[in-house]
Amino acid sequence: EAEVAQSPRYKITEKSQAVAFWCDPISGHATLYWYRQILGQGPELLVQFQDESVVDDSQLPKDRFSAERLKGVDSTLKIQPAELGDSAMYLCASRRSRLGTEKLFFGSGTQLSVL
């Protein structure tokens, strides 16, 4: 079965440094999401793309976070500068369309530790 690819699997960085995460959704999936999951919590939406366009970034801390999906396929999430409170799992998910009845396919995530 096709999978959502994410890299790196783990990232350790010092505060004030820049970090970037990459996601390649399942082929043909028009909708891509970046979620942040703190240990013991549910995934929280950071940004939603429909093809190459951002359709929801209301919860994205735009002073330090940025996301792009230039060709409507793979996506990059960047944090600059990283803060201690950014330590979390960053999950990418995709689905065929943004219809609410479509299920999400999650990648394995990037575990970020900020020291």
Next chain:
Amino acid sequence: GQQVMQIPQYQHVQEGEDFTTYCNSSTTLSNIQWYKQRPGGHPVFLIQLVKSGEVKKQKRLTFQFGEAKKNSSLHITATQTTDVGTYFCAGSGGGSNYKLTFGKGTLLTVNP
């Protein structure tokens, strides 16, 4: 904004006991999805409920959607060690982007 509450936060059972987790939304939902996340893993889709009062079964798992489409439950009969993990509900309120809001999840541990 839409909020989805889930209880309990943790549940520890003996193998063979039943388990139930409940999900409540602050607003009426168009549909609700359930996901399971194994320890160290990522959320995996289990099922979707769309109709008011809907009940769906997957082997030992029974999912229900409330009549008012504001609450849902997942019941596991005779738990097994393979059921260990965190169960999340995720509700969609519709709207142009069909935003999916996740609950905080219920962590199930099973003592063999």
